[in-house]
Amino acid sequence: MATQGERRAETRQRLLDAAAELFAERGIDGSSVDAIAERAERTSGAVYDHFGGKDGLLFALLESWVDDVAVVIVAELATATTIDERVASLWRNVSDPPTGGGRWLALEHELWSYAARNEGARDHLARRYRAAWSGVDEAVAEWAGADLDHSAGPALIGLLLGLEMMRQVDPAAVTDELAIAALRGVVGAMSGVER
Amino acid sequence: MATQGERRAETRQRLLDAAAELFAERGIDGSSVDAIAERAERTSGAVYDHFGGKDGLLFALLESWVDDVAVVIVAELATATTIDERVASLWRNVSDPPTGGGRWLALEHELWSYAARNEGARDHLARRYRAAWSGVDEAVAEWAGADLDHSAGPALIGLLLGLEMMRQVDPAAVTDELAIAALRGVVGAMSGVER
DNA sequence: CAACTTACATAGGGAGCGCTATGTTTCTGG
DNA sequence: CCAGAAACATAGCGCTCCCTATGTAAGTTG
Numbered sequence: 001m002a003t004q005g006e007r008r009a010e011t012r013q014r015l016l017d018a019a020a021e022l023f024a025e026r027g028i029d030g031s032s033v034d035a036i037a038e039r040a041e042r043t044s045g046a047v048y049d050h051f052g053g054k055d056g057l058l059f060a061l062l063e064s065w066v067d068d069v070a071v072v073i074v075a076e077l078a079t080a081t082t083i084d085e086r087v088a089s090l091w092r093n094v095s096d097p098p099t100g101g102g103r104w105l106a107l108e109h110e111l112w113s114y115a116a117r118n119e120g121a122r123d124h125l126a127r128r129y130r131a132a133w134s135g136v137d138e139a140v141a142e143w144a145g146a147d148l149d150h151s152a153g154p155a156l157i158g159l160l161l162g163l164e165m166m167r168q169v170d171p172a173a174v175t176d177e178l179a180i181a182a183l184r185g186v187v188g189a190m191s192g193v194e195r
Numbered sequence: 196m197a198t199q200g201e202r203r204a205e206t207r208q209r210l211l212d213a214a215a216e217l218f219a220e221r222g223i224d225g226s227s228v229d230a231i232a233e234r235a236e237r238t239s240g241a242v243y244d245h246f247g248g249k250d251g252l253l254f255a256l257l258e259s260w261v262d263d264v265a266v267v268i269v270a271e272l273a274t275a276t277t278i279d280e281r282v283a284s285l286w287r288n289v290s291d292p293p294t295g296g297g298r299w300l301a302l303e304h305e306l307w308s309y310a311a312r313n314e315g316a317r318d319h320l321a322r323r324y325r326a327a328w329s330g331v332d333e334a335v336a337e338w339a340g341a342d343l344d345h346s347a348g349p350a351l352i353g354l355l356l357g358l359e360m361m362r363q364v365d366p367a368a369v370t371d372e373l374a375i376a377a378l379r380g381v382v383g384a385m386s387g388v389e390r
Numbered sequence: 391c392a393a394c395t396t397a398c399a400t401a402g403g404g405a406g407c408g409c410t411a412t413g414t415t416t417c418t419g420g
Numbered sequence: 421c422c423a424g425a426a427a428c429a430t431a432g433c434g435c436t437c438c439c440t441a442t443g444t445a446a447g448t449t450g
């Protein structure tokens with residue numbers, strides 16, 4: 001048999017995966033602790049022992065999952081050389097993300113809605129986004145080879161999210177070319193290369 | 196006494212207003228029918244008589260509320276003359292909307308999450324956004340005085356939504372100047388005026 | 391003004407929820 | 421090998437939710 005530590009680690013991961021799936025599918029409020037435990041092939045007792053409750057599970061999910069995605073994106077960005085390639089890389093990671101099986105945006109929406117009503121979740125979300133902004137700012141400043149007129153982070157991340165939302169409504173309406181053109185337009189506007 | 200028609204109309208509006216407030220505050224799942232009715236100073240019986248249930252109330256809310264906002268935005272857009280003014284007008288209507296008391300985005304998020312799990316709501320949302328896109332496309336083509344390289348609707352609406360999301364995380368990070376610069380960048384990229 | 395209808399209120403059933411208290415099995419340290 | 425702890429399972433309490441069935445008062449119609 002496995003050690004207790006191994007058993008515990010696997011149960012933890014199973015619960016996190018199950019929660020991510022169910023939150024995206026049915027919403028946070030729509031996912032009962034029992035349903036999450038059942039999908040993880042455990043029972044609710046395990047959830048309470050590991051995370052103390054539904055909120056604890058949500059916060060733990062937020063931590064683990066964001067770290068995973070950030071690593072992949074940064075790695076792929078480093079291989080691109082032109083601005084178009086970099087922007088395309090960003091867009092690809094949003095429109096066809098490496099993890100989460102396309103339910104990424106659904107979960108993100110759930111977290112937003114939840115954060116709007118929960119201070120702890122709000123702080124979590126704010127930290128995540130501020131970190132992402134400053135990462136983007138550094139990268140864009142480097143590409144542009146100059147200081148920025150405006151912070152590019154909020155505008156670029158916002159556009160990425162907004163484009164993906166629109167693509168969700170109608171995939172045909174947001175082609176890759178359109179997305180890349182729009183993203184390039186914002187990069188240009190923030191770095192002041194035009195006009 | 197008022198006529199039955201008047202009574203009915205007022206109850207309907209009270210219920211819609213109460214639902215919009217509560218959905219934004221506590222989420223759709225977090226708002227019970229009884230709580231909505233109580234805020235409207237009615238009882239749950241009135242909700243079921245008027246809308247047949249929670250879903251019916253949500254759909255009715257969607258119809259009425261979108262129409263209201265669209266009218267205001269189109270009217271204000273008509274008074275602007277330069278592209279910057281028009282873009283600023285769009286942004287102002289998103290960042291400081293005429294109705295809903297700032298809870299606009301919270302309700303929008305709720306609807307998105309709900310639509311992800313409900314086909315009827317998904318169709319509603321798609322219709323709304325497609326209408327908004329084509330409206331924006333027509334307007335931008337007219338401003339630019341030329342055909343567009345890409346459909347500007349999805350990119351512009353997406354950026355507006357995304358910027359407002361970022362502003363929600365940190366109001367100081369998304370100044371009006373930044374938002375307008377980014378929006379202008381996208382308009383330029385879609386109409387192909389640069390490069 | 392009586393019969394009818396409309397508009398909403400009231401009461402409660404049935405189901406599901408989060409969480410706690412406690413039981414059972416598996417591992418670990420001496 | 422055996423106490424004790426750790427990891428999870430089980431049972432059930434108290435609450436809330438959506439919805440239906442039914443009651444009642446006000447308005448409408450002939």
